[in-house]
Amino acid sequence: MTRIELVRRPQHSALFSVLSPFIAVLITALIGGIMFAMLGKSPIGGLYAYFIEPLTEVWSIHELIIKATPLILIAVGLSVCFLSNNWNIGAEGQFIMGAIAGSVMPVLYPGITGPMVLPLMLVMGMAGGAAWATIPAFLKARFGTNEILSSLMLVYVAELFLDWLVRGPWRNPEGFNFPETRSFHADAILPEMLSASGRAHYGFVFAILAALIVWFMLSRTLKGYEIRVLGESPRAGRFAGFSAKRMVFFAFIVSGALAGLAGIIEVSGAIGQLRPAISPGYGFTAIIVAFLGRLNPLGIVAAGLILALSYLGGEAAQISLGVSDKVANVFQGVLLFSVLACDTLIRYRIRIVRPQPAATPEPAR
């Protein structure tokens, strides 16, 4: 039988470290083209609608930036988690709790206005996300509870909590019983950057800042070194005097705070009120963003823009080709698979082994 064999490279391949995300995007485009052909659409037309068309109009580039903002913010936080070997996959829940905590001011105290409202909202959003992320961190550090499962379960709890708030105590008293909070007042809305040409808001600036700060921390500080060492070998980290338990809290709180910030930015900048559903799965898509960006915050900025494009492309393809916008989710899944497969090239050479005719017995090794 023909089989794949991996041969360990003596050193990580620098070439493939750079190339692998690009190869992954190419493979995804190829699979996407095949998928369009199977749906009876022109592969070129489909890929054009997905990845080029949204870039041809200015308002659409604004939308791209709006969608990339939460993806980048969350994924930058996740890179700290994943590098330190903490598997926070509950960012979606931390996003929601950040949105809720950040909305306390404009929803419960709409009478309080002024320039201090917005900064306060952002800080409360970060606190909300961080607090929610502290739960799986505490359970992991104290009891050794699997953080993958606990952080994920909390996503469902957060979704239900938001649902209860907007249908119950936080429902807009003047809202004709729609399940939504009152609209935020002007001081609670994140301003637009270039309101003449589209609705992109200043959240993107926060995303870039977060990426730069975390990039600096990871590549230029002792903390960044500590994150990597503990991620690759907790034992070596212990000998170096690093505490794995403290790192659990650090990683979860950083990523929870950034997810929470993304949540309140999304609500304050793009939606303007709380609703039962405020995210099309940003917290999960951000996992793909983090890996496509090779867990490097600067790479994540690029990856975030690409994944945001897939959301927009989904909408565009639905209108121009009549393809379901669910295709976007399939694209995202295929992309993550390709990224992970291509990362193998960094550490291994791949050899395809064909069946050999009966060979002479090998000498003993």
Added chain:
Amino acid sequence: MSPDVIQAILITVVTAATPLLIAALGELVVERSGVLNLGVEGMMIIGAVTGFGAAQITGSPWAGVLVAIVCGALFSLPFAVLTLSLATNQVATGLSLTLLGLGVAGMIGEQFVGLPGVRLEAIAIPGLVDIPLIGRLLFGQDPIFYLSILLAFGVWWFIFRTRAGLTLRAVGDSHGSAHALGINVLRVRYLAVMFGGACAGLAGAHLSLVYIPQWVENMTAGRGWIALALVVFASWLPLRVVIGAYLFGAVTIAQFHAQAQGVAIPSQFLSALPYLATIVVLVLISSNRRMTMRNTPASLGKPFVPDR
């Protein structure tokens, strides 16, 4: 409460527990081989949508069950190729299988939204079903329930009483030693992963052909993840998975009944109970380290690249 009412409630508990039980048994075999597949949720929803679709097209729920099993196993293959042949990170790859499964199922399922489903009818075992108190509970259920019980004992027997099961455990506990003994580690793991996929597919079919005979997007609602938690809860012992699954079934149903009775707690809080219960159970189990460590496959989650 009359005995009949209690029996009726227990029947709903068992029905809610069956998909959890099947998916968890499959994942247990996968993890016993040393592989952590977080794609259960994705394979399960693929089983749910393909099972529903095949039953729609053929009109036969049994065709649905069969197709779901096959599709679940096939859908586990990309995970197997990446983690086994390409030695990728199992956590990330499993996650991407779940994301891909939810996406693909959403796309396939769009045409099924709102269609009346085909129900896989219960099979009453003549004679036994008339036993008072327990007859309908044990002998008047849907066929997948019977299958799930057989599966539980089958998996137990396989793991602890057969040579192949011993091989499976050896691979999961020390892939290096197993390889040195001439066992084809990757082949064992491929088979285990596909078995897990088939089970998750069957569990999905139970959801869309028995539990809620309809297609609803994201209808698995985290059940695949709860199945993963059950494996940890059961500390990798098949018969303990049975207990765990029925406990979770009971929590799910208790929450439904409380909502129906109009308990003065918001329905969302009650709906959150199964998820919170999962966390509580995980904490209780993990804080008892001796019990968990004894059965944890030592190679769990570690990629294996044979040296040549």
